[in-house]
Amino acid sequence: LLQLPNVNFSAEGSRPRHIQIRGMGERDEYTGAPNASVGFAIDDIDFSGIGMAANLFDIKQVEVLRGPQGTRYGANALAGLINIKSNDPTAYRENLIEVTAGEDDLTEVGLMTSGAFNDDKHSPLYRFSMFKHDSDGFRNNKFLGKDDTNGRDELFLRGKLHFTLTPKTDLDVTLLHADIDNGYDAWTLDNNFSTETDEPGEDTQKSTAAAVKFTLNGSENFTLTSITTLADSDMTYGYDGDWVDYNYWGRAFVYNYENKKDRDTFTQELRFVSKPKSRLFNDTTDWLAGIYYSNLDEENKTTEEFVDDWATLDSTKSSDFEANNVAVFGQLDHNLTNQTVLSGGMRIEHNSQDFSSSLGDDFSPSDNLFGGHISLSHELNQNHNVYTSISRGYKAGGFNAGLGAGARKDVIQFDKETSINYEVGLKSSLANNTLKTAVTVFYTDRKDPQFDGYDSNFVFYTENLDTAENYGIEAEFNWQAATNWKIFGSLGLLETNVEGTPINNRIVIDGREQSHAPSYQYNIGTQYRSQSGLFARIDVTGVDAFYYDNVHDFKSDNYTLTNARIGYEMDSWEVYLWGKNLFDQEYTTRGFFFANDPAYANEKEFERLGDPRQIGVTARMRF
Secondary structure, three states, X not given: OOOOOOEEEXXXXXXXXXXXXXXXXXXXXXXXXXXXXXXXXXXXXXXXXXXXXXXXXXXXXXXXXXXXXXXXXXXXXXXXEEEEEEOOOOOOOEXXXXXXXXXXXXXXXXXXXXXXXXXXXXXXXXXXXXXXXXXXXXXXXXXXXXXXXXXXXXXXXXXXXXXXXXXXXXXXXXXXXXXXXXXXXXXXXXXXXXXXXXXXXXXXXXXXXXXXXXXXXXXXXXXXXXXXXEEEEEEEEEEEOOOOOXXXXXXXXXXXEEEEEEEEEEEEEEEEXXXXXXOEOOOOEEEEEEEEEEEEEEEEEEEEEEEEOOEEEEEEEEEEEEEEEEEEEEEEEEEOOOOEEEEEEEEEEEEEEEEEEOOOOEEOOEEEEEEEEEEEEEEEXXXXXXXXXEEEEEEOOEEXXXXXXXXXXXXXXXXXXXXXXXXXXXXXXXXXXXXXXXXXXXXXEEEOOEEEEEOOOOOEEEEEOOEEEEEEEEEEXXXXXXXXXXXXXXXXXXXXXXXXXXXXXXXXXXXXXXXXOOOEEEEEEEEEEOOOOEEEEEEEEEEOOOEOOOOOXXXXXXXXXXXXXXXXXXXXXXXXXXXXXXXXXXXXXXXXXXXXXXXXXXXXXXXXXXXXXXXXXXXXXXX
8 A cells, every 4th residue: 555655554453454545544443433434445345434345366457546426437535546356267278376485484375267268259257366474473472472462364255246147238247255363462661573462453354245337238328337345344443552462561451442343235326328329519538427325334342351459440341333425427528529538427315324332323314415526638649648626525524423412512522524626637658668657646625624633542433524635646667678677666745735723623623634634655666577587577666654643743754665576477477576665664654642551641652563575486377
């Protein structure tokens, strides 16, 4: 993720699932009422906020759609959408075996097979893949004498089927299962890799999901696409909150946290796309229209154990959250000339929520929301295409659970957020089409922006501030410098500002940069692939310092990570020696500022370290 311009993440658990695009996005989720700013989809299945079900084995592409989304695809996203597409079934037989071994007791095995069920040209097609990952998690628990308390044990299964029902009707079915049984033991009092917990946590997820896509090309006027998805995810996230053993402080001091989620999602999208015979306005305008419905039901159970010399508290609270979204969306693409296209789209959505908890919370907010865009794309010549757009995004309002009786009304509920995003971009093909470049300049004006925070008792909440600005530049290039050699790179520059007084106002953030919004990110690299089979690649990623939260002024350091790979490739097999974080740069992905001692008197900076250097070998065979 860090190699993509203006994309960052918060490592709240064992794998990244809270993502920020252009400085916008959550850093954690403790309320039991998910409302992600950044969408995350795998083969059309919504995993926003819980993206642990993703891996990159047998993946066709990873799309990062920045800015408000919702007029061309079913789901809405305020800040952007990360859309992962796996490879489709093939009419020809192909198989792949991938094996990896490396430091940190890393082992990975990937298997894939694809083809047709029989020799008939209309035969159903299949593709099945399995990927297994095991590693120890780069931590040594000194108290327990173990090196795998932060380990990862992950299994991913995916099956895809393609049926040609008639010459003009197709049916695609995707089945996905993820079984993630990870430990979680990442924090220490000394901000290092040696933990001292006596009850290490866990970060687990079992997801079973399906997507059914029906495509009808029978009409002369439009193509109808129906996408139905279902997903069930059971998750446990727990940790030893005092980070040490029971007697570390010479007195009783224990804090343990565990949250169990059961999330069920259902979505249905109907999309109509015009054909040449149904173009509007004298055959100059293509059109798209769609209807989208989603239902999310999440049950939460949170258990907290607290022991001190003066008190022992065990609390269990539960909640049930349901969100329903119904939306209609559409888009018109009008060809002003053969080189110029004017596009306009709109989305109207009704969002309703229902939340109840064992603490007596009872919320049922609803919102009518709308967004849209207008853009102009012009082909200057065969080598340059310029575009500009204005889009409106939104994010539904909500509530803060578990605050108790007597809480201020303006704290209990928060309003919807809206944004206007302005963009200008240029895509070019230079040097006889060997150099591809893309540059985008953007400015986002946010009204009633939603920011997450927490107080000294670690009560988490969301609040509206007055306004916020996010603006910057994104640039990418890919240069085929010679037949066997290419150079590539990207740069993200980001400026952010927020105005308003937060609930927890001991820190003045008015006029300050937003959290997890580094001012620059870059990636630069080169790759060589010879006809004899020799392969070499190296790339460097740099990230500027950034604030961790809105409730303190604690910042990360800037850092640079170097990755390299060298190997040999033949027609049917390949082998690579690779290194991640080659120079063992120490860097951090999340930080807090609070007191974690029995006296609560020593507030200090605590950081979660990113992975150190790792060396490994990967081999693949195709047949």
